[in-house]
Amino acid sequence: MENFDRWRTLVSRTFLRAVDCKLADLADLCQEETDSSLYPLAAEIAKNVPIYNCPELLPRLSDPGLAQSLMAEWADAFEFGPGVVVLQGAEPDLAILDQASDIFRDLIDRQNRAGTGGGDHFAKPGANDRLWNSLEKHCLADPANFARYYANPFLALVSQAWLGPYYQMTAQLNVVNPGGAAQSPHRDYHLGFQSADAVARYPAHVHHMSPMLTLQGAIAHVDAEVEAGPTLLLPQSQKYAAGYLATSRPEFRDYFHANAVQLPLKKGDMLFFSPALFHAAGTNRTKNVKRMVNLFQVSSAYGRAMESIDRTAMVKALYPALLAAKDLTEDQIANAIAASAEGYSFPTNLDRDPPLGGLAPKSQAALVHEALAARWTPEALNAALDTQAAKRLP
Secondary structure (H helix, E strand, O other), X not given: OHHHHHHHHHHHHHOXXXXXXXXXXXXXXXXXXXXXXXXXXOOEEEOOEEEEEHHHHHHHOXXXXXXXXXXXXXXXXXXXXXXXXXEEOOOOOHHHHHXXXXXXXXXXXXXXXXXXXXXXXXXXXXXXXXXXXXHHHHHHHOHHHHHXXXXXXXXXXXXXXXXXXXXXXXXXXXXXXXXXXXXXXXXXXXXXXXXXXXXXXXXXXXHHHHHHOXXXXXXXXXXXXXXXXXXXEOOOHHHOOOHHHHOOOHHHHHHHHHHOEOOOEOXXXXXXXXXXXXXXXXXXXXXXXXXXXXXXXXXXXXXXXXXXXXXXXXXXXXXXXXHHOOOOOHHHHHHHHHHHOOXXXXXXXXXXXXXXXXXXXXXXHHHHHHHXXXXXXXXXXXXXXXXXXXXXXX
């Protein structure tokens, strides 16, 4: 009996379940006050969020000791503190931002005229203006402006603080138009972009690891008072172990809406937070402010396999054998697919492969399972694989 109880405890500790999520556990964490003594370089603590005055810090960044101290404060805040920091005035050259804004508006206008784009992860598609992969599009449209925009020392320093060197930058522009409704509260990429059922299949240590692989951030391209819907944040919530399962539960969403905070942002301010922080874009209640923010999703260099594999070629070769297999169970076939096909939806080209009807596009492995279930011919699957692969190309 003692061994059985130990085994049951081990299983419940390793595999989290949505039904075991307790709102009181999250509430206890979120009642913690941010200790200002841990963030001495912050100008103030507002609504539990450390605020850094970047124009005052900029002349001192050449001091390696100060830079390291800043990174230490930010890393601590993301993991052990409130989970979020604001970098006021991180981009002081507003002309750079205005020029980038014009570039983004032109790209959105072209996108709208062409009828491309669309889809969203946590908001109604089409309600706002999304520019997927604004990073590459910005660079190709105006390399000189791109160079100045991404030369920002605070963007580089906060990315390195959480992810170390050789991080991978991506960005997606979001324009919340007047009347644009709030997103549903969520956590972010990786685990945050999967259904609760899928999330429950990952062991608890992966829940802890996932937010270590990315950093979420944004830079304000316009002044955004609270009425314009700056991001709703729930400080300290990134520390709740089962949070990737809890965000889909009604009582947790109600708690979020009752306790989340918003901080007004000025043009040039940056906001960075752990992807595990409960958050959501707010409702734009203004009549004339198009709240333009460029969303940074910075990824660890370590989120890559050791070898480059042509998985499409593997699947095309393997599929006839799977169709003909009589001595393999469904589970065994699934294992063979997992060893060959790409089971993850990302990275992809979100212009051609947007998250329509879900949080993520269909993966290659899902396509193979669909083909087997319907007994597609190899030729039919090959054509579908080629179409899917073309959508994922840069």
